[in-house]
Amino acid sequence: MAEKKQVPMTHDDGSPLFTWPSDKPQLIGARCKDCGEIVFPRRPQCPKCFTETMEEILLSTKGKVYSSTISYLAPWTMYKGKVPYAFGHVELPERVLIPCKFSPELKSGELSPLPIGTEVELSIEEFGEDEAGHVVMMHTFRPMKRRA
C-alpha cells in the first residue's frame, strides 16, 4: 500500500510555507532586493519601500518566543487540531516574526504559556489530511533541548 503523500501547508497564493520534503526543512520568506526587509510569508511587494523587488529566501530554523498563549477552545469548525493548543509568534534573527503553533501537543494538567524569550527551533509536523487524501504538514516551533 503506497504511503500517503505529504504536502506542505500553503499560503493563499498557493506557494508552500516551507521546503518539503526535506531533511532540513526551512521556512520560505522573502527579502527585498532594494532595502533588505525580510517578511514571512513571501509577498510580491515590499511593505517597507513599496517596490516589487521581493525574492524568496530560506529563513533560520532557530529563534526565540516573542509572544505566547494557550487556547482552551477551538475557534471554529475548520480548526482540526487538538485543544488546548499553544501558539504565538517566534522572532528569528533576520528580524521577522513567524506566527506558529508550539509543539509538542499539550498534555492535560497545569498548563502555562511558553515563556517569552524561550529558545525554540523549527519542527515540521502533521496537520491533517486535505481533500485529496494527502497529509498536510505544518510548521511549528518547539523548545530547544539543553545539552546535558
Place this chain on the structure above:
Amino acid sequence: MPKGAPGVPRVTKKDLHLPPPAPKFTEKVYVLGVGMHPFGRFPDRDFGELGRIAANRALEDAGVPWKDIPIMYATSMQQGAAWGTKVAIAMGARGIPVINMEAACCSTSAAIAQAAYAIAAGAFDVALCVGAEKQPRGYIPTLEMPMWKRLMGLGTYPGHYAQMMQRHMHEYGTTREQMAWVSIKSHKNASLCPHAHYRNLPDLTVEEILNARMVVDPFTIYMIGPTSEGAGAVVIGSEAAVNKYGVRKPIEMVACVQSSHIYEWDELLYPPNLLRITAMQAYEQAGIGPEDIDIAQIQDGMPIGEIGGLEDMGFCELGTGGRMAEEKITWIDGDFPVNTDGGYMSRGNCIGATGAAAITEIVYQLRGEAGPRQVTNVNPKVGLAHNMGAGIQCAIAILKS
C-alpha cells in the same frame, strides 16, 4: 482631565512612513442626536429592523425628520450587498444616496468622519449614520487573514489580544489581578446601561474572574466581550442645522479621524503605533492634547485594549495602564472615567454599531443625561471615543459640549 497626562508615547520606529495629518474640518460639525438599539440577541429582528429602530431614536433625539435627511451612511461588516439600503427601505425608501461603509469595529466612526467632511465642505447640512449587525455566535470569522492561519487556529482576535496581554505582563509587570479589575469595572458599569449586552454581573470579584474558565491565556470567560446584534445611529450636522432644528444640547465634534495599519517587522495584530498615530492625528485636528480630555471610551473587547489604549493615547505613562482600573481612577466616580457604559467587554461588540455606541455614551455624559452612569467626580466638557477595527484600522472622535 487626567492629572499629569504624559502625552502620546513616541512613535517607536524612526523609519516608519507616517500618514499625512488629517485635514481639518473647515466648518464646525455637530452631533445633533443619538439613538441605540440594545446589544444582545434578537432573532425576531432582521438587519433592516434593527437599523430602523436605532435610526428613529436618533432622529427623534435630534428633532430631525427622516424626510429631511439628504444622505445616509450605513455601517456593518457581515450583511452582504447594499445593506444600508435595507435600512432605508425599512424607514421608507426615498432615493437618497446610501453610502455603505465597513471598517470592522470602527465602521460607524469611520463613516461619521466621512459625513463630517461632507458637511464641513457644505455639501449637506445634515446626515444620518446608522450601524447595525446580525451576528452568528462564536468567534468573529477573520476572513481577512490567510487560510493557513485560520486552519491552524492562529488567526483569531482573542488569540492576538491574549498575546498582547502576555507581552504587556512580561514587559511591564502588569498582573492578572489588574486585568481582572478592568473586567469588574466593565460589568458593574454595564449593569447600569439599558442597552448593554451583559447587565447581570455587577459585583464580580477578582477571585471569581481569575478562577473562572480560561478561554485563551490569560483571559477567562469574564474577560472576553460578546459579539452582539443590535444597532446605533448618530445624526450629525452643521451649525445651520443646529439652529434650524433648535437642537437643545448640540455637541461639537472637534475631531473625527480614521487611520489604518502601519507596517513594522515586529508588529502583532494590534500594534501600538496604529493607536498612537491615530491619537496624534485626532489631537492635532482638534487642537488639544490628552490632558484636555475629561472622559473616554476605549475599545476593550479584552482588558489589554483598555490598558494599552490608556497608554497609547497619552492618558498615563507606558506600563502603568494596569493601575488605572485597580486604583479606581477610571471608575464612574474616578478622576478619569473610562467606558462608563461597560465598554466592549460588557456593553458588547455589535461590530457595525460599536462606533455609534462609543460616541453615544460620550454624548450622554457631556449632556449630563447618562442617568445612574453619569460621572460624579468630573464635570465633563470634552470626551474621546476610540474604536479599533480588526486590528488594522483605528478611528477616534473627540466631542465637546
